Amino acid sequence: MRHFITSILFITILVTATPRLLAAKPVLKRINPAGGQIGTKVVVHVSGAGKSTKIWCSSPEIKITPDKKKGYLLFDIPEGILPGHCWIRIYNDEGASELKQFQLGIIPEIKEVEPNNKLGQAQKINQLPIIVNGVLHKGGETDCYSFNLKKEQTVIASVTANESVGSPMDTVLQLVSSKGFVVEQNDDYHGFDPQIVFTAPADDIYSIRTFAFPSKPNQTIKYSGSFDYIYRLLLTTGPFLDYPSPLNINIQPSATTSIIGWNIPKEINQLPVRIIPETNLALISSPLLANSYLLETVKHPCLSENTLESNIPQSIMIPTSVTGVIHKAGDIDSYQFLANKNQNFVFEIQSQKLGHPLDSVLKLKNDKGKVLIESDDVSPTKDSRIIYTFNKSGTYTIEVSDRFSHGGPRFVYLLTSKEFQPDFSIEVASNHFMIPNNKPLEIPVTIKRDQFKQVIKINCVGLPKEIEAKTVSSESKGGSSKSVKIVLQNKGKNTWSGPIQIVANPENDSQLSRKASASITNYKMRTKNLWLTALKPEPAPVKEKPKTK
């Protein structure tokens, strides 16, 4: 009898406990296809999404509903939405998944059609420009796509896989002639994602062939693949934007910029930029372009390098941004400016951060040509940065060169020179958190101070009133100057799941507000879109009355 009662109790506990055990935190491994054209509806498989999960999208204009195809969702991407990408997360009462990007393109898109492993089976692409959404779904696989090119026509084939889609793959692209000979090959163009630009010497049918190795190297030489190896292949013989010049823009209502790329006709080599409200970004886009570009907006002048007198340093006034090019191997670009005693300037290069191959070296020289300070790599990129306090008024020169003495039309850089202002940033270790049952959650926050000496108040915003979070202070000195902990506690009775942000404000300057960033699995970029799941507090266990004799 005793055994029977024990068994019943066990089963009861198991049954009541099972829903919680079975309903685990969702895992978002892949989104396929990884994007869609603006103004269309796309049927998407979001792995991990199901009846018990909900989906969050950083672009609320996109409507996501279950599709009639089981296990799929319908993404309704309206016209007018900003091209680029949005972030997707799935969540339930147990927690939230990692973020994944969903690309928002401006040209037509199609899906890969298998089998297309061999050149003879290459999927015929009849119309360009196009984006093909494909998957290298197993080890050893290659995907092939064929298209016609006329003599002197320039094709751009660009893969988005690891950098934006977050696929764990290092893709290789080959362009193959109709006789099966590789005429062009690329491995890394934007990070691990390749791009080929090719001008056909004669009319022919060409094929793009793609294969991949794992982005985290292993010992096998064989091609890699899995259902996570999702890529987007853009093919165009039309205008394709590589970068604007200048690389940033001064905020003005009718600002325009030059665009540099391939197949750019005269009528669009100058385009207006569209300022994006509540951001420091502007969009360059055109119906004639196969792609778009987001550039930073600033309040100081933005110049282009003066290439007419390349032997003489170009005069600049600080603050300013200059977009320049190391045109050929061994080139050094020089900019001359005036500085006063005790002025503290910062000189910053952005090149690799913007997807260009320049490995910059910055040198600051005095009027006698003596090098005062030099900078090569500033982690995590290979871009350079100098902060310098001038102990003497005079004329100075800042030089930009390539570490390897390389050069070429794509060795583009953005040199920003301005007064140095102490600043700070904050980081957290994850982009999604969970407050467990009946326990508070401590979120460590790392503060990175760039000569910033003020007290910083750090708080969590976006919380419902049932979840308490106390503001914490990061002092200018001591342990809290580098790290603090925010404590969150669920005082309510229900589970809550939703986006939050961790915000830092200097005590004496409420205008200078910074949001915490976090890394994203499989991405090099960081996000400020954090997520919190607060589990429902469980009732306290009933204490057994002691037995009396």
Add this chain to the structure above:
Amino acid sequence: MKSFLIFIFSIILISITPCQSDAGESQLNVYPEKVVLTGRFSNKQLIVTLLNDSKKSDLTHTCDYRSLDSSIVNVSGSGQLTPLKTGNTFIEIRSQKLSIKIPVNVIFSDGKSEIDFKEHIVPIFTRNSCNSGPCHGKARGQNGFQLSLFGYDHEFDYNSVSKQSRSRRISIHEPEESLLLKKAKGDVPHGGGIRLTKEDRNYQLLLKWIEEGLPASVPDTPALVDIVVYPPARIMGKKERQQVSVTAKFSDGSSKDVTQICSYQSNEAPIASVNENGLISAGKIVGEAAIMCRFQGFFTTCHVSVPMAGKVPDNIYANLPRYNFIDALAYEKMKPLGFVPSEVAQPYQLMRRAYIDIIGRIPTSKEARDFLKNSDPKRYSQLIDDLLGRPEFAEHWATKWIDLLRPNPYRVGIKAVLNYDFWIRDSFRKNKPYDQFVRELITAQGSTFKNGAVTMYRDRRTPEELTTITSQLFLGIRLECARCHHHPFEIWGQDDFYSFAAFFSNVSYKGGGLSPPISGSEELVYSGNRRKILHPVTKEVMNPRPLFGKAEKVEEGSDSRQILANWMTSPKNPFFSQVMANRIWADLMGRGIVHPVDDLRGTNPPTNKKLLEALGKDFSDHKFDIKHLIRRIANSYVYQLDSLPNKRNIVDNRYFSRYYRQRLKAEVLLDSISQITGIPESFDAMPPETRSNEIWTHRVGSLFLDTFGRPDPNQDPPCERNLDTTVVQALHLMNSENLYKKITQDKGIANQLSQSTKSPEEIIEDIYLMVYSRFPTSAEINNLKQLFEAKGASRKGIIEDIFWSTMNTPEFVFKD
């Protein structure tokens, strides 16, 4: 006084008289014409030559010698003069009816020590192989006694002999009891055996040196500046002999005979060998040999030719076709050796040869048929131009350089090797000039993920490693030996090695280094601060200096590799153009003008120096265009010779009087089989239906390629192909399951032919064109046709059998 005047008169008489004696049309010549012997340990080797109707014979060891005053000088039966006391006399030399006298003047310096350790004692160690690699010259010495290899470090040797081990090797008080001498004589056990006898002059010299108290050096001893050999060249008949005389020249203008203490070596002993006394003996084989004479790190060479017997009329050579400069220079070499070129090859052979050499496969049946039916007299040169323009050219020729450069991906990383492979292929696809290719490699900077050329620096990480690979590949100079000691067969020493290495002293790295077996991180190579390269013995800081000639000055803060690249790729640098010309020549002709192809040195002379120089110049004059050089060679007459020998060139295997057959290289063979059968090969880590000459690493598995000599993937570059034929290869072709499947697959050409309506004759013709690139003979058609007509014959089976059997013949497997 009177005898002195008589002597002077005699000298004058002899001086104005040629040192030769006549007997009709024959005459005796003696080298040298007069002898001065200075010092009691000097000597002289006479060379006596009989001139008979422009033919020379060496009589050094067969004529009779007499010293007219044997108290002044002694002469041996082999013409060796040994001084005995100060004075003047004559040596009379007789051979049959001819005789001649030469004056000899002996000068002894009394009282002064004449023995210099470096100039006199060290050569004895070298002469008797004491300081050779197997003996006391090896790194740890032998039985506790170490000498520098071949005596390159005399100071070390002096200390070793006189001071090491508490000077136990020398007995100053009883010199004859010195261990050094007793070991050499065999009086005490000596692993090296008996090296000297008491009567040997070298023993006496050693003894004298000890008796004189081990002088380290004689003050004002002049430095050795050169050695010369007499005769410098000789045409010898089979089994003939020739004595050489080697003279060392010093900085004060003096000279000394070192014939008896020189080391000798022949690079072709079967053609002409040489003994330890410098006596050359011609063998039975026709050809040329270089007799190397080495003394104290200096080298000189006697070039010996052993021609074929019999005379070839001059008009034979005069009437030979000369399509370009190559032919004239080749004949210039064949003529003195008596080689006559074979006939020109058949058109189908030429076509097949050109396809294999230029694009790495045999022609298809259509290509073969079109060429053979083309009656244009220029069809062959047009074919060359067409093949050079094909994309397959790049993959085929890139594969050769990939063998030489590409490292193991498990060591440097898969991505680095993939990018390196692509960089090399892209260079050939774009027909990059060779000097630019080398320059980009030498001066490479950047990321291993983006600039494939940088991978060479990821693999070879020290200046020393970079020195050996770049000097060998791009100059044909093998410097490995000079890293640790003076090169035994060349002029290069450690000074040269480490000065060259200094060009790489500013190579710097950032990023992730090697971490085999994955090594997946990105590494960046750049020109950084210069590190000190020290001479391992003297600890001197070595500055960048080229191996020869002059280079621009390396400015502070600059990349010294730029200077190296400028010097190396200069049109004035003969090694650079010649080693590449030699490589291409070897690829097309089956053997290099220098063999091994990247071992250009005085002691490994080219078989045709003028031709090599001309090819190198032609290459550099045409901006190092590889296609131009290939076109030049392929259009020469000698390239088009048949491989079938004639009586007057059957023994030739290096003068290109006939074409030398070669087994097809592994990739050429496999790609040709895939083409013939219509079934492409599949490789792991490659896209489907890829050709084998597109493979990016030898780690891609292929039993066929390994069987046919593909380099071992574990071997460090540079890797040369092994073109030997083996039983395993023959068995593989006969029994390969893969080949069987290719032939018998339903999708394959064999089945297509069997399903077609073609007649047996047409099928046989197709197969012969596919496999042999020629039409079958009537006899061949008749023989094979019978198989189709046999009772119960399976058409498909017969076709498959014909494919299999033709692909198992030498005519298919070899390039003819």
